[in-house]
Amino acid sequence: MNARSQVFDLTMEGRQVDEAVASIFHTVLFHRCLGKYMYTGDAQYSIGTVGYSDVDCDFIDFTYVCCTSDSLTQRVKRAINLFSEKLRSNESCGSGQISLEFFQKKKNRWLFPQESIPWEVWTVHLDLIKHENEDERQLCRENVSDMLTEKVIYITELMNRHDYVPKTPSQSELDLIFDTSFPDVQPYLFKFDYSTTGSTVPSMGNAMKKIIKETLAM
């Protein structure tokens, strides 16, 4: 199965990275989050509701929407933070990428570890720039916010296409599709991946590599 892959190229200042990436990923995750499933029988369940919050950016003139879930926000923030610190560190060459990958698991088979199959990957490729003066910075601040507006419009456009999304399974297999670890929301299984070496290997490849490595390690 081929995963859908979207790549966003952004250029901005180092301090804007966290918020820019967060605004894109949270917009995606907001669409990919469902209410918690509460099973009353194996086939019957009720779905909780998802609240949303406006988040104002500090370094970009932008506001995005995310699910009102502290645990989800924390997890996204931590992942982005790791990436952005690496990206902004002295060893970095000033470019890198971070991806949000939705995947589903396949049931364990004898001898093989659990297999993760990504079905949608959102990648943000970042190039850092430095501004000479405050005018440039102000201009860039507006540019970045315009860029993000475009991206959000694009994301919503994609979300409303009738593309593949894993079907809701029975209760026993819920964990293979959804991340049930959050107390308030139930997103599809997702993970973050990042690299700051400037490599553009799609995360699909990374995932495959990882699987092969893990298999060999066995």
Next chain:
Amino acid sequence: MSTQRLNAAEKDLEKFIKFLALKSTQVVVQSRLGEKIQTQCNPLAGNDWFNIVVQDHPDVLDETKRALSLKPGDSIMQRLPLCIEISLKTSEGDQMILEVWSLDLLPLDNNKAGGTEDTGNKGENENQVLKASHAIYNRMGIMLKSLISLTRTTPAYKLSRRQCPDSYGIFYRIYVDRPQVHTLGEGHKHVKIGQLNTIVGSLIMSVAYRTKLTISPTAGHHQATTITTGTTTTAQQGTIMLKSDHFRPASDANSPTSQLSSFKPPTLGGIGGANGFEKVDKRHIDIEKPLRPGAFTDLGKLRQFTEHDFVLPETPPFEWLLRCNRQDSIESLHRKCESPVSNNNININNNNGSNGNLNHNNNILNINNNSAAFKSFEKVQVATSPIKSLLIPASRHNSAPTLQPQQQSQPAQQQQPTTSSDDDSLLKELHFPFASPTSHVNDLAKFYRECYHAPPLRGLGELQAPSTVATSCGASAAATAAATASATAAAAAAAAAAIDGSMDDLSRQLEQFETSLEDYDKLVSQFGLSGSSSTGSRSSGGLQMSN
């Protein structure tokens, strides 16, 4: 049987669409209230439509229902191009349509419908129809989420967050019609939020928004900061001017509710020029800003202060020492009202013959610098009869002016008594309650007194002398009466008619003073030393004055 099922599915769809419309208006209007929105997840009870927590604002709900005007039997599908128009209105009354969000249902030809709909919908059995409606429900949920996300990205969102009653407010209008995009000006953008193909048609949610919002009326250097939205870069345009790079005023948090209720039809195409905002700019920057008070200043106090500030610097310190007597204003007359009274006591006492002592007493009273002087002053006042009676003799020689005290015009009196009465006021002004006895100001006061003060009259027994004093009293009496109450004036007038009676009164008072003469002597003896020299100088001055 199959038509029945189809009807049931349609009923479901109709319901979904109706609630999608209701929730959409809520989402759009609430996003323009100017405040951040946060709704809480509810993992347990899923009562909210499309599993998204969207609070219902009653006004918006009413407004939507009014626009749809659905009667019980009506289907929402016939009413559908539902639009939410967001507009901006400045405090000057200029209006500009910012964006139009719309939910439309387009008819779908059958073969296309089969092709684009969810795969589960191809068959005809009951399960699949149910599944389809479920899928539609989920899709609508995603559409609503997209709507929530997109409402934060259009330029109107930023404007709505910065709205405040002083500059502009954001308004909404819900109507059922084709979206009026021609009001959005040139180069407006159109974004399709989502399309959902159903058995009843293709449900399309979209937004059209204005991209040309100009910041500032002056064309030149502001061109670089023109707001550009999305991909379009806009040139200077004759549309309304908006400031974009201003911090959000703090007061706008409480405005949205009022904005919500105020619902105005737009003036189509009639978008005013830049004047409104130019004016606002001028008012804020050119005039008010320099005068703007600090954070916690009491505005009323500040204004008072500035007015006084304008008046005060015009008179240099001690300028009043140079003031010409004839230029005495009403104000200064008023000021005199208090001082002559105390002086009158003493002058009248002087009539009784004890020149030197009382002179001295007068001096002390006027210095009024230390507590002892104050005490003595009080004593004198206590000892004498009320002020009213003291004023009576004034009418004796100058009855005309006293009879008309309210007019406060006393040209006749100016020749004789002005010097003394003015001195009184000056002396009053020369009281420096907080000056130390050795300070220079004190010396100045003393010097002034010694040079100018009307001396006690030598020939107290003579008729002339008391008359002068009395006239001065009269002048002061007039002023006092004008300042305080007409009752005093009436009494004075009445007394003026009966001269003899007043003479009796006077003599009675003199007697009273005489009886308390010992007290005064004692007082004077307490201050004893420097009396004689000052008396001498003053008496010479006094001769000059009385002549």
